[in-house]
Amino acid sequence: MDKAMWEKAVAFHGHECPGLALGVRLCEFVRLRLGRTSAHDEELVCIAETDACPGDAIQALLGCTLGKGNFIYHCTGKTAYTFFDRATGEGFRVIAKRNQTPLSREERKQQIYTAPLEELFSVTVPKEPLPEKARIFTTLTCACCGEGVAEHMARLQDGKVVCLHCFHPYDR
Structure with missing residues (x-):
């Protein structure tokens, strides 16, 4: 995991935890898939289905924020995030795969740091359309x-x- 990305996310979130590590890796996954580093305005949109720790990494690292209107919260209780690129219209839903191995918080954090991205996430089509601009x-x-x-x-x-x-x- 990129150390600078991790430190930026921790500074925003306030502490280190497995959920934040998952969020940082999610941002890495999204950047690779879209070929984009972050959103300066609303060109990248995220619909978060949970209000948990990964959302802070998305705000800190991808530039999707509540204030700009490109970070939208639709509570389903799932660790799932739909991303849209407004320029291309591409959209995909990323779901965090459940960890079935009992691990301590520190062990889980280390596992997330080192796991291949495909072991952490699966991708499906969006369940909802691209939202209109704010x-x-x-x-x-x-x-x-x-x-x-x-x-x-x-x-x-x-x-x-x-x-x-x-x-x-x-x-x-």
Whole structure:
């Protein structure tokens, strides 16, 4: 594993762990597959299916971030990540293979460092289409709490604009 990539990911994440090691190797895998080092804007998109440690490596090393809108979280509880290259339209879903051998955290981290990439990941077609580019929405003011809320996340309640925290859904 590239030492500079590892150190950059650890600095972002805050500590060393097997999940971060998996994320760094995932970034290595994606870079090799796409022939691209990182995203300066939204040209590379990642849809993460878990909020675990590998996501921090993706943000630190591939330039996919929540703020730019090219790191999207769709929770399925799976260690799976779909990547799209906007320039080519290529997309693929990478799934971390489950480790069946009981190992300590340190042993697992070492195993991830040294394993061939094909032992760590499998690739399938995306389960969802390439998301549209990030949009900038008008900020509205919630009639209840007075806080700003992006227009696409606001709701109407009793004829007034409210945020999701103040909205009382009618779900019977």
